[in-house]
Amino acid sequence: MAQIVKxxxxxxxxxxxxxxxxxxxxxxxxxxxxxxxxxxxxxxxTLEGRRVSYVETSAMLTAWKRTEELAFLNEVSxxxxxxxxxxxxxxxxxxxxxxxxxxxxxxxxxxxxxAEYTRSAFRWRDGHxxxxxxxxxxxxxxxxxxxxxxxxxTVTVSRDAAGRWFVSLLVEEKIRPLxxxxxxxxxxxxxxxxxxxxxxxxxxxxxxxxxxxxRLAKAQRALARxxxxxxxxxxxxxxxxxxxxxxxxxxxDFLHKVTTRLVRENQVIAVxxxxxxxxxxxxxxxxAISDASWRELRSMLEYKAAWYGRTLVAVDRWFPSSKLCSAxxxxxxxxxxxxRSWTCTACGTAHDRDVNAAKNILxxxxxER
Numbered sequence: 479m480a481q482i483v484k485x486x487x488x489x490x491x492x493x494x495x496x497x498x499x500x501x502x503x504x505x506x507x508x509x510x511x512x513x514x515x516x517x518x519x520x521x522x523x524t525l526e527g528r529r530v531s532y533v534e535t536s537a538m539l540t541a542w543k544r545t546e547e548l549a550f551l552n553e554v555s556x557x558x559x560x561x562x563x564x565x566x567x568x569x570x571x572x573x574x575x576x577x578x579x580x581x582x583x584x585x586x587x588x589x590x591x592x593a594e595y596t597r598s599a600f601r602w603r604d605g606h607x608x609x610x611x612x613x614x615x616x617x618x619x620x621x622x623x624x625x626x627x628x629x630x631x632t633v634t635v636s637r638d639a640a641g642r643w644f645v646s647l648l649v650e651e652k653i654r655p656l657x658x659x660x661x662x663x664x665x666x667x668x669x670x671x672x673x674x675x676x677x678x679x680x681x682x683x684x685x686x687x688x689x690x691x692x693r694l695a696k697a698q699r700a701l702a703r704x705x706x707x708x709x710x711x712x713x714x715x716x717x718x719x720x721x722x723x724x725x726x727x728x729x730x731d732f733l734h735k736v737t738t739r740l741v742r743e744n745q746v747i748a749v750x751x752x753x754x755x756x757x758x759x760x761x762x763x764x765x766a767i768s769d770a771s772w773r774e775l776r777s778m779l780e781y782k783a784a785w786y787g788r789t790l791v792a793v794d795r796w797f798p799s800s801k802l803c804s805a806x807x808x809x810x811x812x813x814x815x816x817x818r819s820w821t822c823t824a825c826g827t828a829h830d831r832d833v834n835a836a837k838n839i840l841x842x843x844x845x846e847r
Contacts, residue, residue, distance in 0.1 A: 539560070666833075818830070
């Protein structure tokens with residue numbers, strides 16, 4: 479049975495100089511409102527032990543707009559400013575529920591430059607998108623079509639560190655589950671091989687960051703030589719950001735292909751419940767683990783399995799998948815990382831470390847269903 483899900487479609491667009499100026503002004507106002515509201519909420523909570531609500535911050539925004547100092551907030555659409563306050567409210571809700579850390583201030587250089595528009599602040603007409611305070615539509619590159627008859631409920635405009643502009647359209651889409659299949663697979667994440675499957679197949683890790691490491695290092699050295707605050711330093715920073723963007727785009731594209739294939743071919747997918755945040759504290763492996771992007775791989779598998787009627791099972795992180803013989807179930811006392819193949823002392827079965835781990839993960843995942 480088909481299910482209706484909210485799905486974001488992201489496209490690149492090329493604004494006119496006037497549109498770029500308006501959007502950059504909006505980004506700055508969004509950041510300012512978020513930071514001022516965060517400051518007020520933090521002060522109230524620290525000094526008075528009082529929690530400030532979204533309604534109170536909305537009233538603060540109205541008062542700020544009436545001051546001479548912040549009157550320029552009236553020059554941009556009010557909707558992205560209100561959305562910034564709603565995002566802050568959600569951040570505090572997660573903080574008080576102990577699901578996240580305390581919200582932090584947005585930085586002009588490090589934070590993502592974005593603005594969110596709800597239906598009252600944009601028009602969607604005949605495939606053209608008009609944002610509030612703008613005369614003409616955005617020049618969007620439609621790299622893939624929107625679902626037929628889709629009406630965006632939210633539009634998010636952003637600009638990345640490499641200077642590229644993106645628009646994300648949130649729509650409701652009807653997704654039909656894939657036809658059931660008889661195959662199940664265990665997935666063992668690694669570094670040399672991105673994943674090893676219980677079938678014995680290894681999907682090689684492209685190591686995108688490593689392949690572009692020389693280019694990245696050259697761009698970073700050039701950046702370090704430039705005088706702080708100079709135009710040349712800004713240009714050099716842009717070159718570094720473009721290398722990072724190339725790495726990120728290629729990595730994400732590869733992960734999408736891998737996860738889509740796994741979801742299409744298997745009814746049940748069993749993975750290890752890895753704590754990536756803890757693992758990257760190992761300085762000798764942190765760079766390789768980050769390049770493999772296990773967290774993003776897991777995230778993609780989760781939402782794609784939910785969309786297409788598949789089952790994703792996360793096996794406990796303490797499960798001894800590498801030390802357990804998948805043939806007879808004998809547990810080995812030790813299994814150092816440098817041991818890549820071994821023979822079971824009980825039944826004599828020769829194992830490849832990663833394939834054996836993937837088989838054990840599959841067995842444990844099926845047992846947990």
